[in-house]
Amino acid sequence: MKEKKTAAGILLFVLAAAMAVFSLSLCGSEDIWYDELFTMSFVRQPVGRLLELAAQDVHPPLYYLIVKAVLECVRLVRPAVNEVAAAKIVSVLPYLGLLAYSAVLVRKRDGWLCAGLFAFCLLSMPQLSNYTTEIRMYGWALFFLTAAFLHVREILLTGKRLHWAAFWLYGICAAYTHYFAAVSAFFLYLSLAGLLLWKRKKEGGPAGNGAFLRTSAPWLACAALSVLAYLPWLPSAIRQVSAVREDYWILPLEWSCFGGCVKFVLKPSTGYQLPDYALAVLLFGSLLLLLVRAFVNRKKEAAFWQDAGYASCGIWVLAGTALFGIAVSFLMRPVFVYRYMLPALGGFWFCFAWF
Numbered sequence: 001m002k003e004k005k006t007a008a009g010i011l012l013f014v015l016a017a018a019m020a021v022f023s024l025s026l027c028g029s030e031d032i033w034y035d036e037l038f039t040m041s042f043v044r045q046p047v048g049r050l051l052e053l054a055a056q057d058v059h060p061p062l063y064y065l066i067v068k069a070v071l072e073c074v075r076l077v078r079p080a081v082n083e084v085a086a087a088k089i090v091s092v093l094p095y096l097g098l099l100a101y102s103a104v105l106v107r108k109r110d111g112w113l114c115a116g117l118f119a120f121c122l123l124s125m126p127q128l129s130n131y132t133t134e135i136r137m138y139g140w141a142l143f144f145l146t147a148a149f150l151h152v153r154e155i156l157l158t159g160k161r162l163h164w165a166a167f168w169l170y171g172i173c174a175a176y177t178h179y180f181a182a183v184s185a186f187f188l189y190l191s192l193a194g195l196l197l198w199k200r201k202k203e204g205g206p207a208g209n210g211a212f213l214r215t216s217a218p219w220l221a222c223a224a225l226s227v228l229a230y231l232p233w234l235p236s237a238i239r240q241v242s243a244v245r246e247d248y249w250i251l252p253l254e255w256s257c258f259g260g261c262v263k264f265v266l267k268p269s270t271g272y273q274l275p276d277y278a279l280a281v282l283l284f285g286s287l288l289l290l291l292v293r294a295f296v297n298r299k300k301e302a303a304f305w306q307d308a309g310y311a312s313c314g315i316w317v318l319a320g321t322a323l324f325g326i327a328v329s330f331l332m333r334p335v336f337v338y339r340y341m342l343p344a345l346g347g348f349w350f351c352f353a354w355f
Contacts, residue, residue, distance in 0.1 A: 005111065005112070005113040006111065006112045006113065008112075008113055008116065009107075009111065009112030009113035009114070009115055009116030009117065010112050010116060011116065012113075012116030012117050012119065012120040013099075013102065013103065013112070013115060013116035013119050013120070015120055015123075015124075016099060016102075016116070016119035016120045016122065016123040016124070017099055017119075019123040019124060020092065020095050020096055020099060020123060020132075023092045023095065023132040023133055024089065024092050026088075026132075026133050027085050027088035027089045027092065027133055028082075028085050029085075029088075030082070030084045030085070032084060032135060035134075035135075035136055036087075036134060036135040036136065039063075039064065039067065039087070039135045039136060040083065040084065040087065040135065042054065042057075042064045042068075043064055043067045043068040043071060043083075043087070044083075047065070047068070050064055050065070050068060054236075055236035055239070055240075057240070058179075058240050058243070058244060059137065059177075059178060059179070060175070060176045060177060060178065060179065060182075060233060060237070061176065061233070062137075062140075062173060062176035062177045063136070063137035063140050063141075063177050063178075066090065066140060067087050067090050067135070070086065070087075070090045071083060071086055071087065071090075074086050084135070087135045088133045088134075088135060090135075091131075091132065091133055091134055091135055091136070091139050091140075092132060092133060092139070093139075094139040094140045094142060094143030094144075095122070095123060095132060095139060095143070097143050097147070098119070098122055098142070098143055098146060098147075098346065099119055099123075101146070101147060101150055102115045102116075102118050102119040102122075103115060103119075105150050105154070106118055106150065106350070109153065109157075110354060114353050114354055115353075117352075117353040118349060118350050118353035118354075121349035121352060121353055122146075122345075122346060122349055125265075125345060125349060126264070126265070126266060126267055126268045126269060126280075127264060127265075127269060127338075127339070127342075128342075129269075130269075131339070131342065137177050137178050138178070138339060138342045138343065140177050141174055141177040141178040141180075141181035141342070141343035142342055142343045142345065142346055143346075144170045144171075144173040144174035144177060144181065144343075145170070145171075145174045145181055145184050145185060145188070145343045145344060145346060145347070146346025146347060146350075147166070147170045148166075148167050148170035148171045148174065148185065148188060149188060149313070149314065149317070149346060149347040149350065150350070151163045151166045151167040151170065152167060152188065152191070152192050152195070152310065152313070153307075153310050155167060155192065155218075156195055156196070156199060156306065156310060159218075161218075164218050164221075164222060167192075167222060168222040168225055168226060171185040171188065171189070171222070171226060172185075172225075172226050172229045172230065174343060175226070175230060176230075176233065177343075178340070178343060179237070180321060180325060180336075180340035180341075180343065181343040181344075183320075183321050183324050183325070184317055184318075184320075184321045184343050184344040185226075187316065187317045187320035187321060187324075187344075188313070188317050188347075189219070189222075189223060190320075191313040191316055191317060192219060193216060193219055195306075195309055195310060195313070196216060196219060197216075198306075198309060199306060202306070244333065244335060250329075250334040250335060250336070250337055252329070252334045253326060253329045253330060253334055253336065257326055257329075257336075258326070260338060261322045261326075261338060261341065262280075262284065263280060264338035264339070264341065265318075265341065265345065265348065266279075266280040266283045266284055267279070267280035268280070287352055287355075290352070290355040291312075291355055293355075307354070308355075311350060311351045311354040311355060312351055313347060313351075314344075314346075314347030314348045314349070314350050314351035315347075315348060315351050317344050317347050317348075318341060318344040318345065318347065318348045321340070321341055321343075321344045322336075322341055325340060325341075
């Protein structure tokens with residue numbers, strides 16, 4: 001049975017890798033839309049001017065700096081490079097990074113079946129085909145946040161400084177890539193705090209404020225360093241938020257947006273409504289059944305609860321991000337569109353693969 005699971009996982013991983021390679025083959029097309037033109041106009045500027053323009057935009061600057069850095073390096077080798085094709089390849093790179101994390105970190109802890117299913121879900125999830133080669137920041141935000149999520153478990157299991165440093169670095173990179181990725185990183189920090197306290201309680205650690213501080217010291221250090229690292233951009237972020245409150249293109253949300261969030265995550269976009277909705281219902285039912293089955297069949301395993309609590313955080317981070325965006329959109333001004341959930345979907349699909 002174990003050999004069959006390993007073989008199935010490897011097959012799924014190979015299919016995921018094939019999809020990533022196929023995405024690379026699509027990068028030769030020079031067809032781009034308005035937002036991608038916007039990106040290209042940014043990265044053709046000197047760094048100082050790029051940062052000035054980014055401060056007047058509605059997104060943080062890290063993605064633009066990544067694209068510019070790669071293009072400048074490629075020009076050293078090939079001065080006549082096709083900039084659009086190169087920028088599209090930059091958009092595929094984070095998915096290759098996610099494949100590497102699946103093959104190394106996830107496989108090490110959960111075996112090939114979970115690693116392969118996780119990789120396959122990431123590369124084939126509904127709506128993702130719209131973003132794998134798009135010259136925008138969503139793939140990089142997905143990578144940073146998913147990598148931070150995967151290091152959370154290493155923190156819980158080993159507590160090594162390397163994983164704390166990686167968690168902090170990926171979290172701040174996510175926040176500098178997209179503001180809703182920053183929101184997701186915030187909920188990931190809250191999830192990690194809850195898991196650390198739960199772990200201490202399960203292990204019989206002492207209660208009280210002193211114990212809380214000792215348990216949370218690395219977490220508090222990461223949070224404080226994140227705030228310090230974001231301070232240079234904070235004035236620009238505040239100006240951008242103020243500008244969005246006055247005028248923005250996003251339309252008001254309706255109560256149907258809750259169902260719309262579920263549809264975005266689970267409903268394929270083949271163009272055939274009935275099969276698409278049927279597959280969405282099937283995916284939702286499968287996830288629900290897997291969660292219930294896992295808790296029923298393995299409820300007596302003590303080690304299960306920590307891993308299950310960690311895996312389920314993929315759902316809570318996604319739900320928190322969506323609810324935050326919906327709440328702000330209803331209470332203040334519409335700022336949320338479904339694709340802003342994309343950075344948090346890595347943890348969600350890990351939850352699906354793990355259970």
